[in-house]
Amino acid sequence: MSEINEDDIFTQDSDPIPTTENYNDDSIVHLEDMEHIRRRPGMYIGKLGDGASQDDGIYVLIKEVIDNSIDEFTSGFGKKIEVTVDKAAKKVSIRDYGRGIPLGKLKEAVSQLNTGAKYDSKVFQKSVGLNGVGTKAVNALSSYFRVQSIREGKTRIVEFAQGKMVSDSGIIPSNGDTGTLTEFIPDSALFGNFHYVDEYIEKRVWNYAYLNRGLSLIYNDKRYYSKNGLLDLLQNNMEGEGLYPIIHIKDGDFEAAFTHVNGQSSDYFYSFVNGQHTTEGGTHQSAFREGYARVVREFYQKEYEPADIRQGLICALCVRIQEPVFEAQTKTKLGSTHLAPNNPDGTNDSPFLKTYVFDILKRHLDNYLHKNPETVSVLQAKIQANEKERKEIAGIKKAARESAKNCPRERQEG
Numbered sequence: 182m183s184e185i186n187e188d189d190i191f192t193q194d195s196d197p198i199p200t201t202e203n204y205n206d207d208s209i210v211h212l213e214d215m216e217h218i219r220r221r222p223g224m225y226i227g228k229l230g231d232g233a234s235q236d237d238g239i240y241v242l243i244k245e246v247i248d249n250s251i252d253e254f255t256s257g258f259g260k261k262i263e264v265t266v267d268k269a270a271k272k273v274s275i276r277d278y279g280r281g282i283p284l285g286k287l288k289e290a291v292s293q294l295n296t297g298a299k300y301d302s303k304v305f306q307k308s309v310g311l312n313g314v315g316t317k318a319v320n321a322l323s324s325y326f327r328v329q330s331i332r333e334g335k336t337r338i339v340e341f342a343q344g345k346m347v348s349d350s351g352i353i354p355s356n357g358d359t360g361t362l363t364e365f366i367p368d369s370a371l372f373g374n375f376h377y378v379d380e381y382i383e384k385r386v387w388n389y390a391y392l393n394r395g396l397s398l399i400y401n402d403k404r405y406y407s408k409n410g411l412l413d414l415l416q417n418n419m420e421g422e423g424l425y426p427i428i429h430i431k432d433g434d435f436e437a438a439f440t441h442v443n444g445q446s447s448d449y450f451y452s453f454v455n456g457q458h459t460t461e462g463g464t465h466q467s468a469f470r471e472g473y474a475r476v477v478r479e480f481y482q483k484e485y486e487p488a489d490i491r492q493g494l495i496c497a498l499c500v501r502i503q504e505p506v507f508e509a510q511t512k513t514k515l516g517s518t519h520l521a522p523n524n525p526d527g528t529n530d531s532p533f534l535k536t537y538v539f540d541i542l543k544r545h546l547d548n549y550l551h552k553n554p555e556t557v558s559v560l561q562a563k564i565q566a567n568e569k570e571r572k573e574i575a576g577i578k579k580a581a582r583e584s585a586k587n588c589p590r591e592r593q594e595g
Contacts, residue, residue: 215292215344218321222371225318231373235381239367242322244385245315246275246363251389251456253279254396255501259360263399264386266377271366272325278360281332284352288339291316291328292346316363320344322372323365331357343368385458388414392456392499411438411497414451419495424563425556430545434520435538437469439496441563448494454515455501463508463515464534465500472539476546481561489567502534 218225222238226245230237243264250262259278266273282290294317320326321344329338336355340348367375379401386400390407391414398405407413412429415438423440430437452459452466459466473494474487503521508514521531550557 215317215321217294218318219344219371222318222322226322229372231375232377232381235378235384237375238322239372239375239377240381240385242319242365242367243273243275243382245319246273246365247385247389248315248456250275250277250279250361251393251396253277253360254393255456260395261397261399262389264382265401266382268377271369271375271377272364273366274362274364276360276362278358281359281361282328282330284330284332284335284337287328287330287337288346288349291320291326291339292341292344293317317344319363319365322368324368324370325364325366327362327364329362331355331361332359387417388453388458389456391497392453411436411451411499414438414497415440415495418451418497423495424493425553425559428546428549428556430541432541432545434501435499435541437496437498439473439494439498441493441560442495443493445493445495447488448491448496450495451497453499454505454507454512456499457505457507457512459507459513459515461508461514464517465515465538466498468535468538469496469498469542471535472542473546475539476542477560477564480547480550480557481564485564486568486571489564489571492567493563500534500538503531 222229226238226241227236228238230239232239243266247262247264250259253259254262254277256279258280261278263276264274316328320341323344324342326341326344327338329336334355335352336350336357337352338348338350339346369375383400383405386398386405387407390396390398390405391410394407394410396406409429410431412427415427419440419442421442421444423442425440427438427440448470450462450466450469452462454463454465470491471487474485474490477490478485478487502517502519505515506517506522508516518534519529519531520534520537521529523529550560
Protein backbone atom coordinates (compact mmCIF):
# COMPACT_ATOMS: atom_id res chain seq x y z
CA MET A 182 0.00 0.00 0.00
CA SER A 183 1.39 3.37 -0.96
CA GLU A 184 2.02 5.90 1.77
CA ILE A 185 -0.66 8.52 2.16
CA ASN A 186 0.55 12.06 1.84
CA GLU A 187 -1.46 14.67 3.79
CA ASP A 188 -0.76 17.18 1.04
CA ASP A 189 -2.65 14.90 -1.37
CA ILE A 190 -5.70 14.75 0.89
CA PHE A 191 -6.12 18.49 1.17
CA THR A 192 -5.08 19.46 -2.33
CA GLN A 193 -7.30 22.08 -3.97
CA ASP A 194 -7.92 22.36 -7.69
CA SER A 195 -6.29 25.75 -7.64
CA ASP A 196 -4.73 27.96 -5.03
CA PRO A 197 -7.08 30.54 -3.48
CA ILE A 198 -6.62 34.06 -4.69
CA PRO A 199 -5.70 36.26 -1.72
CA THR A 200 -7.91 39.27 -1.15
CA THR A 201 -6.42 42.69 -1.64
CA GLU A 202 -8.51 44.10 1.24
CA ASN A 203 -7.02 44.44 4.70
CA TYR A 204 -8.73 42.45 7.47
CA ASN A 205 -8.30 44.59 10.59
CA ASP A 206 -10.27 46.38 13.32
CA ASP A 207 -11.98 48.54 10.71
CA SER A 208 -13.44 45.37 9.14
CA ILE A 209 -15.60 44.76 12.22
CA VAL A 210 -18.85 46.68 11.67
CA HIS A 211 -21.77 47.23 14.04
CA LEU A 212 -25.15 47.81 12.42
CA GLU A 213 -27.88 49.67 14.27
CA ASP A 214 -31.23 47.87 14.56
CA MET A 215 -32.95 49.50 11.59
CA GLU A 216 -29.90 49.29 9.36
CA HIS A 217 -29.46 45.60 10.09
CA ILE A 218 -33.06 44.90 9.06
CA ARG A 219 -32.57 46.82 5.81
CA ARG A 220 -29.30 45.00 5.06
CA ARG A 221 -30.72 41.55 5.87
CA PRO A 222 -34.51 41.75 5.30
CA GLY A 223 -34.79 38.03 4.59
CA MET A 224 -34.02 37.28 8.23
CA TYR A 225 -37.14 39.18 9.27
CA ILE A 226 -39.80 38.84 6.58
CA GLY A 227 -38.58 36.10 4.25
CA LYS A 228 -38.35 37.02 0.59
CA LEU A 229 -39.00 40.54 -0.66
CA GLY A 230 -40.88 40.07 -3.94
CA ASP A 231 -43.05 42.57 -5.80
CA GLY A 232 -46.51 41.42 -4.67
CA ALA A 233 -47.09 38.85 -7.42
CA SER A 234 -46.87 35.97 -4.90
CA GLN A 235 -49.02 35.71 -1.77
CA ASP A 236 -45.96 35.15 0.47
CA ASP A 237 -44.11 38.24 -0.79
CA GLY A 238 -42.78 40.64 1.79
CA ILE A 239 -45.32 43.44 1.29
CA TYR A 240 -48.05 41.10 2.60
CA VAL A 241 -45.87 40.03 5.53
CA LEU A 242 -45.57 43.72 6.49
CA ILE A 243 -49.36 44.00 6.60
CA LYS A 244 -49.56 40.82 8.64
CA GLU A 245 -47.02 41.99 11.20
CA VAL A 246 -49.04 45.11 11.99
CA ILE A 247 -52.40 43.32 12.06
CA ASP A 248 -50.92 40.70 14.40
CA ASN A 249 -50.40 43.40 17.02
CA SER A 250 -54.03 44.45 16.69
CA ILE A 251 -55.17 40.83 16.96
CA ASP A 252 -53.16 40.45 20.16
CA GLU A 253 -55.15 43.37 21.58
CA PHE A 254 -58.43 41.69 20.63
CA THR A 255 -57.46 38.32 22.12
CA SER A 256 -56.46 40.14 25.30
CA GLY A 257 -60.00 41.52 25.48
CA PHE A 258 -59.59 45.00 24.00
CA GLY A 259 -61.15 46.27 20.76
CA LYS A 260 -63.62 44.39 18.56
CA LYS A 261 -62.86 46.12 15.27
CA ILE A 262 -59.80 46.47 13.04
CA GLU A 263 -59.83 48.69 9.96
CA VAL A 264 -57.43 47.91 7.10
CA THR A 265 -57.16 50.30 4.15
CA VAL A 266 -54.86 49.87 1.15
CA ASP A 267 -54.50 52.81 -1.21
CA LYS A 268 -53.15 51.13 -4.33
CA ALA A 269 -52.38 54.39 -6.09
CA ALA A 270 -50.30 55.74 -3.22
CA LYS A 271 -49.22 52.20 -2.21
CA LYS A 272 -50.01 53.16 1.37
CA VAL A 273 -51.39 50.79 4.00
CA SER A 274 -53.36 52.03 7.04
CA ILE A 275 -54.29 49.77 9.96
CA ARG A 276 -56.41 51.06 12.84
CA ASP A 277 -57.39 49.09 15.93
CA TYR A 278 -59.37 50.07 18.99
CA GLY A 279 -57.33 48.32 21.64
CA ARG A 280 -55.49 49.89 24.56
CA GLY A 281 -53.01 51.82 22.42
CA ILE A 282 -49.23 51.51 22.74
CA PRO A 283 -48.00 53.20 25.96
CA LEU A 284 -47.19 56.74 24.88
CA GLY A 285 -43.91 57.14 26.74
CA LYS A 286 -42.39 54.18 24.90
CA LEU A 287 -44.11 54.59 21.52
CA LYS A 288 -40.93 55.50 19.63
CA GLU A 289 -38.95 52.62 21.16
CA ALA A 290 -41.76 50.11 20.57
CA VAL A 291 -41.57 50.60 16.80
CA SER A 292 -37.86 51.29 16.29
CA GLN A 293 -35.76 49.31 18.78
CA LEU A 294 -35.34 45.56 18.41
CA ASN A 295 -35.96 43.38 21.45
CA THR A 296 -38.30 46.02 22.86
CA GLY A 297 -41.95 45.32 23.63
CA ALA A 298 -44.52 44.05 26.11
CA LYS A 299 -44.76 40.52 24.75
CA TYR A 300 -41.80 39.21 26.68
CA ASP A 301 -44.17 39.29 29.66
CA SER A 302 -46.67 36.45 29.24
CA LYS A 303 -48.85 38.00 31.93
CA VAL A 304 -49.62 40.93 29.62
CA PHE A 305 -49.97 38.97 26.35
CA GLN A 306 -50.76 35.39 27.37
CA LYS A 307 -50.93 33.79 23.93
CA SER A 308 -49.45 36.30 21.52
CA VAL A 309 -48.05 35.37 18.13
CA GLY A 310 -45.45 38.17 18.20
CA LEU A 311 -42.82 37.36 20.79
CA ASN A 312 -39.46 38.58 19.59
CA GLY A 313 -39.94 42.35 19.52
CA VAL A 314 -39.30 42.40 15.76
CA GLY A 315 -42.52 42.64 13.69
CA THR A 316 -43.41 46.33 13.63
CA LYS A 317 -39.75 47.34 13.70
CA ALA A 318 -39.23 45.41 10.46
CA VAL A 319 -42.19 47.22 8.90
CA ASN A 320 -40.70 50.54 9.99
CA ALA A 321 -37.20 49.77 8.68
CA LEU A 322 -38.44 48.47 5.31
CA SER A 323 -40.80 51.40 4.62
CA SER A 324 -40.02 54.68 2.92
CA TYR A 325 -42.80 56.20 5.03
CA PHE A 326 -43.93 54.94 8.43
CA ARG A 327 -46.27 56.71 10.84
CA VAL A 328 -47.64 55.42 14.13
CA GLN A 329 -50.20 57.11 16.37
CA SER A 330 -51.30 55.84 19.75
CA ILE A 331 -54.33 57.19 21.59
CA ARG A 332 -55.03 56.34 25.22
CA GLU A 333 -56.41 57.99 28.34
CA GLY A 334 -57.32 61.22 26.52
CA LYS A 335 -53.83 61.72 25.10
CA THR A 336 -52.00 60.88 21.89
CA ARG A 337 -48.54 60.77 20.37
CA ILE A 338 -47.54 60.58 16.69
CA VAL A 339 -44.10 59.52 15.48
CA GLU A 340 -43.01 59.43 11.83
CA PHE A 341 -40.06 57.63 10.24
CA ALA A 342 -38.40 57.23 6.84
CA GLN A 343 -36.44 54.01 6.22
CA GLY A 344 -36.38 53.41 9.96
CA LYS A 345 -35.06 56.84 10.87
CA MET A 346 -37.28 59.17 12.90
CA VAL A 347 -38.24 62.40 11.16
CA SER A 348 -40.82 63.82 13.57
CA ASP A 349 -42.32 63.30 17.02
CA SER A 350 -45.40 65.17 18.19
CA GLY A 351 -44.72 64.41 21.83
CA ILE A 352 -47.64 63.63 24.13
CA ILE A 353 -50.58 65.93 23.41
CA PRO A 354 -54.32 65.98 24.31
CA SER A 355 -56.76 63.97 22.16
CA ASN A 356 -60.46 63.20 22.12
CA GLY A 357 -60.08 60.29 19.67
CA ASP A 358 -61.03 56.68 20.36
CA THR A 359 -58.41 54.66 22.19
CA GLY A 360 -56.22 52.47 19.99
CA THR A 361 -53.35 52.49 17.51
CA LEU A 362 -53.16 53.73 13.91
CA THR A 363 -50.22 52.58 11.79
CA GLU A 364 -49.55 53.78 8.24
CA PHE A 365 -46.69 52.77 5.97
CA ILE A 366 -45.46 52.64 2.38
CA PRO A 367 -43.03 49.79 1.61
CA ASP A 368 -39.72 51.10 0.30
CA SER A 369 -39.55 50.72 -3.49
CA ALA A 370 -35.76 50.76 -3.21
CA LEU A 371 -36.14 47.28 -1.67
CA PHE A 372 -39.40 45.96 -3.13
CA GLY A 373 -39.09 47.45 -6.61
CA ASN A 374 -42.21 48.36 -8.57
CA PHE A 375 -44.49 46.38 -6.27
CA HIS A 376 -48.27 46.08 -6.37
CA TYR A 377 -50.99 44.68 -4.09
CA VAL A 378 -53.31 41.85 -5.08
CA ASP A 379 -56.70 42.10 -3.34
CA GLU A 380 -57.20 38.33 -3.34
CA TYR A 381 -54.07 37.75 -1.25
CA ILE A 382 -54.98 40.39 1.31
CA GLU A 383 -58.60 39.25 1.52
CA LYS A 384 -57.47 35.69 2.17
CA ARG A 385 -55.38 36.83 5.13
CA VAL A 386 -58.19 39.03 6.45
CA TRP A 387 -60.65 36.12 6.20
CA ASN A 388 -58.27 33.92 8.18
CA TYR A 389 -58.13 36.53 10.93
CA ALA A 390 -61.93 36.57 11.00
CA TYR A 391 -62.23 32.76 11.15
CA LEU A 392 -59.73 32.56 13.99
CA ASN A 393 -61.22 35.38 16.04
CA ARG A 394 -64.96 34.98 16.36
CA GLY A 395 -66.61 38.23 17.41
CA LEU A 396 -63.99 40.39 15.68
CA SER A 397 -64.99 42.62 12.76
CA LEU A 398 -62.33 43.41 10.18
CA ILE A 399 -63.01 46.16 7.66
CA TYR A 400 -60.87 45.92 4.54
CA ASN A 401 -61.37 48.80 2.10
CA ASP A 402 -64.92 49.35 3.45
CA LYS A 403 -65.93 45.66 3.22
CA ARG A 404 -66.70 43.84 6.48
CA TYR A 405 -65.26 40.41 7.26
CA TYR A 406 -66.83 38.52 10.14
CA SER A 407 -67.14 34.86 11.13
CA LYS A 408 -69.83 33.46 13.39
CA ASN A 409 -68.67 29.83 13.45
CA GLY A 410 -64.88 30.09 13.34
CA LEU A 411 -63.02 27.21 11.71
CA LEU A 412 -66.27 25.60 10.66
CA ASP A 413 -66.81 28.58 8.36
CA LEU A 414 -63.21 28.37 7.12
CA LEU A 415 -63.59 24.73 6.10
CA GLN A 416 -67.01 25.21 4.49
CA ASN A 417 -65.81 28.19 2.47
CA ASN A 418 -62.58 26.57 1.28
CA MET A 419 -63.60 22.97 0.57
CA GLU A 420 -63.96 21.87 -3.02
CA GLY A 421 -67.08 19.74 -3.17
CA GLU A 422 -69.03 18.17 -0.34
CA GLY A 423 -67.66 16.36 2.69
CA LEU A 424 -68.49 12.66 3.02
CA TYR A 425 -70.16 13.39 6.34
CA PRO A 426 -71.15 16.58 8.23
CA ILE A 427 -68.15 18.60 9.39
CA ILE A 428 -67.15 17.72 12.94
CA HIS A 429 -66.41 20.92 14.88
CA ILE A 430 -64.59 20.76 18.23
CA LYS A 431 -63.91 23.81 20.40
CA ASP A 432 -62.36 23.20 23.80
CA GLY A 433 -60.34 25.88 25.61
CA ASP A 434 -57.34 26.79 23.50
CA PHE A 435 -58.04 24.09 20.92
CA GLU A 436 -60.32 24.28 17.88
CA ALA A 437 -60.66 21.95 14.92
CA ALA A 438 -63.15 21.34 12.12
CA PHE A 439 -62.76 18.31 9.86
CA THR A 440 -64.35 15.81 7.49
CA HIS A 441 -63.30 13.48 4.67
CA VAL A 442 -63.50 14.06 0.93
CA ASN A 443 -62.97 11.82 -2.08
CA GLY A 444 -60.21 12.25 -4.63
CA GLN A 445 -57.49 13.26 -2.17
CA SER A 446 -54.33 11.13 -1.86
CA SER A 447 -53.46 12.25 1.68
CA ASP A 448 -54.72 14.53 4.44
CA TYR A 449 -54.78 18.32 4.10
CA PHE A 450 -54.57 20.94 6.86
CA TYR A 451 -55.27 24.61 7.38
CA SER A 452 -53.27 24.90 10.59
CA PHE A 453 -52.73 27.86 12.90
CA VAL A 454 -51.00 28.71 16.17
CA ASN A 455 -52.15 31.79 18.08
CA GLY A 456 -53.67 33.00 14.82
CA GLN A 457 -50.46 32.48 12.83
CA HIS A 458 -50.95 30.41 9.66
CA THR A 459 -48.42 27.59 10.03
CA THR A 460 -48.26 26.58 6.39
CA GLU A 461 -45.56 23.99 7.12
CA GLY A 462 -47.43 22.49 10.06
CA GLY A 463 -45.40 21.55 13.11
CA THR A 464 -45.87 19.79 16.43
CA HIS A 465 -49.55 20.74 16.82
CA GLN A 466 -50.43 19.32 13.41
CA SER A 467 -48.42 16.16 14.07
CA ALA A 468 -50.20 15.78 17.41
CA PHE A 469 -53.61 16.01 15.72
CA ARG A 470 -52.70 13.54 12.96
CA GLU A 471 -51.42 10.99 15.46
CA GLY A 472 -54.23 11.57 17.98
CA TYR A 473 -56.97 11.40 15.35
CA ALA A 474 -55.75 8.06 13.99
CA ARG A 475 -55.42 6.67 17.50
CA VAL A 476 -58.94 7.67 18.59
CA VAL A 477 -60.48 6.22 15.41
CA ARG A 478 -58.63 2.93 15.79
CA GLU A 479 -59.72 2.64 19.41
CA PHE A 480 -63.34 3.44 18.52
CA TYR A 481 -63.59 0.79 15.79
CA GLN A 482 -61.31 -1.59 17.70
CA LYS A 483 -59.53 -2.28 14.42
CA GLU A 484 -55.82 -2.05 13.66
CA TYR A 485 -56.37 0.18 10.63
CA GLU A 486 -53.27 1.75 9.14
CA PRO A 487 -53.05 5.44 10.18
CA ALA A 488 -52.52 6.40 6.53
CA ASP A 489 -55.78 4.67 5.57
CA ILE A 490 -57.62 6.53 8.34
CA ARG A 491 -56.27 9.92 7.30
CA GLN A 492 -56.38 9.67 3.51
CA GLY A 493 -58.95 12.21 2.32
CA LEU A 494 -59.10 14.00 5.69
CA ILE A 495 -59.40 17.77 5.40
CA CYS A 496 -58.98 19.74 8.61
CA ALA A 497 -58.82 23.30 9.92
CA LEU A 498 -56.86 23.36 13.18
CA CYS A 499 -55.85 26.04 15.67
CA VAL A 500 -54.17 25.89 19.08
CA ARG A 501 -53.20 28.73 21.38
CA ILE A 502 -50.17 28.29 23.62
CA GLN A 503 -47.89 30.50 25.69
CA GLU A 504 -44.71 31.74 24.02
CA PRO A 505 -44.78 29.40 21.00
CA VAL A 506 -41.45 28.45 19.48
CA PHE A 507 -41.33 28.68 15.68
CA GLU A 508 -38.57 27.58 13.37
CA ALA A 509 -37.99 31.08 11.99
CA GLN A 510 -39.22 34.68 12.27
CA THR A 511 -41.70 33.97 9.45
CA LYS A 512 -43.38 31.46 11.83
CA THR A 513 -44.51 28.87 9.29
CA LYS A 514 -43.75 25.79 11.44
CA LEU A 515 -44.30 25.22 15.16
CA GLY A 516 -41.60 23.56 17.23
CA SER A 517 -43.10 23.78 20.75
CA THR A 518 -43.63 20.51 22.61
CA HIS A 519 -45.47 21.94 25.64
CA LEU A 520 -48.34 24.39 26.21
CA ALA A 521 -46.04 26.80 28.05
CA PRO A 522 -42.29 27.60 28.00
CA ASN A 523 -39.69 26.04 30.25
CA ASN A 524 -39.25 27.18 33.83
CA PRO A 525 -36.11 29.20 34.65
CA ASP A 526 -34.39 26.01 35.84
CA GLY A 527 -35.01 24.32 32.48
CA THR A 528 -37.82 22.04 33.67
CA ASN A 529 -41.33 22.15 32.22
CA ASP A 530 -44.39 21.17 34.25
CA SER A 531 -46.96 22.27 31.66
CA PRO A 532 -48.82 19.56 29.68
CA PHE A 533 -47.28 18.10 26.54
CA LEU A 534 -48.94 19.49 23.43
CA LYS A 535 -49.37 15.95 22.10
CA THR A 536 -51.13 14.81 25.30
CA TYR A 537 -53.33 17.91 25.39
CA VAL A 538 -54.54 17.41 21.80
CA PHE A 539 -55.12 13.67 22.23
CA ASP A 540 -57.14 14.11 25.43
CA ILE A 541 -59.46 16.61 23.71
CA LEU A 542 -59.91 14.37 20.67
CA LYS A 543 -60.52 11.36 22.87
CA ARG A 544 -63.32 13.13 24.74
CA HIS A 545 -65.05 14.92 21.90
CA LEU A 546 -64.47 12.77 18.82
CA ASP A 547 -65.19 9.49 20.60
CA ASN A 548 -68.37 11.00 22.05
CA TYR A 549 -69.43 12.34 18.63
CA LEU A 550 -68.96 8.97 16.95
CA HIS A 551 -71.03 7.21 19.60
CA LYS A 552 -73.89 9.65 18.97
CA ASN A 553 -73.73 9.71 15.14
CA PRO A 554 -73.98 6.19 13.66
CA GLU A 555 -74.39 7.49 10.09
CA THR A 556 -71.02 9.23 10.28
CA VAL A 557 -69.54 6.05 11.78
CA SER A 558 -70.70 4.01 8.77
CA VAL A 559 -69.49 6.52 6.18
CA LEU A 560 -66.12 6.98 7.86
CA GLN A 561 -65.53 3.24 8.15
CA ALA A 562 -66.46 2.72 4.50
CA LYS A 563 -63.96 5.43 3.52
CA ILE A 564 -61.20 3.82 5.61
CA GLN A 565 -61.89 0.40 4.11
CA ALA A 566 -61.91 1.83 0.58
CA ASN A 567 -58.55 3.50 1.28
CA GLU A 568 -57.21 0.20 2.61
CA LYS A 569 -58.39 -1.71 -0.45
CA GLU A 570 -56.89 0.86 -2.82
CA ARG A 571 -53.55 0.79 -0.99
CA LYS A 572 -53.35 -3.00 -1.15
CA GLU A 573 -54.28 -3.06 -4.83
CA ILE A 574 -51.56 -0.54 -5.65
CA ALA A 575 -49.07 -2.53 -3.57
CA GLY A 576 -50.07 -5.70 -5.47
CA ILE A 577 -49.56 -4.03 -8.83
CA LYS A 578 -46.14 -2.75 -7.80
CA LYS A 579 -45.13 -6.18 -6.50
CA ALA A 580 -46.23 -7.86 -9.73
CA ALA A 581 -44.26 -5.31 -11.74
CA ARG A 582 -41.14 -6.00 -9.68
CA GLU A 583 -41.53 -9.77 -10.08
CA SER A 584 -42.06 -9.38 -13.82
CA ALA A 585 -38.93 -7.28 -14.13
CA LYS A 586 -36.99 -9.79 -12.04
CA ASN A 587 -38.05 -12.81 -14.10
CA CYS A 588 -37.69 -11.15 -17.49
CA PRO A 589 -34.43 -12.44 -19.15
CA ARG A 590 -32.01 -9.80 -20.15
CA GLU A 591 -31.32 -9.40 -23.82
CA ARG A 592 -27.90 -10.61 -24.77
CA GLN A 593 -25.76 -8.17 -26.51
CA GLU A 594 -23.59 -9.47 -29.32
CA GLY A 595 -20.17 -8.08 -29.18
